[in-house]
Amino acid sequence: MTLYDRTLTKVSLAPAVATNGTLNGTAVDRGVNGGMQGAMLVVSTGVITDGSHAVTIQDSADGSTGWTAVAAGLLQGSAPTVVAANDGTVFEVGIGLTRRYLRAVVVTSGATDGGLIGCHFLLTAPRFAPVARS
Template sequence: MNDIYSNCLVKASLVPAVRTATATGTAVDRNEDGSMYQDALIVVSTGVITDGTHTIEVQDSADNSSYAAVASEFLQGTEPAIVAANDNTTYELGYLGRKRYLRVVSTVAGATDGGALAALVVLSGPRVAPVVRN
């Protein structure tokens, strides 16, 4: 099957929430159900950002234990520093690296009321298709 539903899987790293403090997202396994996805797109979506700066960082890991910031050469697009002027905005970042695990971190500075945001990882290009959904 060559359709998008059979070849993509969306996983939440940072679930939607109003954030006033730094948050580390849940790990996303690129080998979900043995599919070994070749491609990943990180989607950050904001709601109302009242105050503060919410700096997004994509991290990767080979072992789901030791995480590090993804080098800019392995990212398409720029990790955003989200402020109040960025209400209701969607950001997309392509991941070109080969590490198995990805997560998103939102580092918050200067927030009292904070801002609403979420980060999803869209996995595509599985070696085994169609995608298994749980």
């Protein structure tokens, strides 16, 4: 079996220009294929003109309520704070077992023009493989 058979990529925050305020990503369900045991957040940037863009990872039991930050002890690495020096950069953060749903959140401050940021989750280690693609 290949990596393709054991991994899914899901968009939480489609690439968008982040300006002052909060961008909440969409919920990503870890429950597919009987449950995906591994997860990693991939943050990619385009041009970051200004501002500070703090990325966090939240989880929820139902995907719509009760969103809370994933504890730092469950992360491999740390969620980035993106600044102008991070044009064209990719950040990766491993995530231990959490509640079923994940989302990325970007909180931007001090921006006039902001910056382009996208957040995707790689889900892996399914209980049943190969993974079903939809």
